[in-house]
Amino acid sequence: MIVVAFSCDAxxxxxxxxxxxxxxxxxxVAADRDPAPREILSPAVPRNGHLSLxxxxxxxxxxxxLLYTGTNPPGILRxxxxxxxxxxxxxxxxxxxxxxxxxxxxFGAIPEFRHDLARPAMDRQTTRSYLLDIWAPxxxxxxxxxxxxxxxxxxxxxxxxxxxxLAPILAQMAPGAEQVLAEDVAPxxxxxxxxxxxxxxxxxxxxxVELPPQVLRVRDVIQRNAAEDMLLAKSFDAAPFPDLTxxxxxxxxxxxxxxxxxxxxxxxxxxxxxxx
Numbered sequence: 001m002i003v004v005a006f007s008c009d010a011x012x013x014x015x016x017x018x019x020x021x022x023x024x025x026x027x028x029v030a031a032d033r034d035p036a037p038r039e040i041l042s043p044a045v046p047r048n049g050h051l052s053l054x055x056x057x058x059x060x061x062x063x064x065x066l067l068y069t070g071t072n073p074p075g076i077l078r079x080x081x082x083x084x085x086x087x088x089x090x091x092x093x094x095x096x097x098x099x100x101x102x103x104x105x106x107f108g109a110i111p112e113f114r115h116d117l118a119r120p121a122m123d124r125q126t127t128r129s130y131l132l133d134i135w136a137p138x139x140x141x142x143x144x145x146x147x148x149x150x151x152x153x154x155x156x157x158x159x160x161x162x163x164x165x166l167a168p169i170l171a172q173m174a175p176g177a178e179q180v181l182a183e184d185v186a187p188x189x190x191x192x193x194x195x196x197x198x199x200x201x202x203x204x205x206x207x208x209v210e211l212p213p214q215v216l217r218v219r220d221v222i223q224r225n226a227a228e229d230m231l232l233a234k235s236f237d238a239a240p241f242p243d244l245t246x247x248x249x250x251x252x253x254x255x256x257x258x259x260x261x262x263x264x265x266x267x268x269x270x271x272x273x274x275x276x
Contacts, residue, residue, distance in 0.1 A: 076165075
């Protein structure tokens, strides 16, 4: 799901969806691997909602870099950058999971400074991963905003996005009668979309939306974003929006290979939001 990457040397920067995790060696996590990952140049976000993306940096051992994120115009969207820490998962794999917020710009190196990966894994590391978390305030006017992730080694490289802020405004994400706090996430070695599927199936069963108690991991981000999707679906339940039964959803949510099938669900909701 590469957005754009310009590279004039061995270092590269790419942007992927929240459902396409990469390991420390530049490979998609096996559970998320998609034979035809989607290219996203202009992703959408509803007001009071989040858009989350993986920023993946690759380079040879000894690479030092600065990573910077910015928006144009500034101040329209709220952007946070998190470092993703790798955790052993699956069949001798490493999955990015735990998050630590970073200032922008932030300094990094390949391999990691700390011994986060056991040798010989750290000696073979070619990739660092970050999470770009974008929030559109509820009073943001619908518009397009350029968002950039910039990598500086010897020169600047840029991975740009044009984020489309949509008209629908999500309900406030405070716990209440229709929202509960619960750590309801899939195992780390499951496809990243498995956590989102939990929220989709809760919606189809007419159960309350679940929010993560805290946003500390990639899976918490996915749970929160899927909960926002289901809140958006709930806002459409009144006529003329059709009753969203499992039968009605099935053409949009059939889980094919990879984890990005869930993006069809989000596309479906955003199309109805544009018509509302």
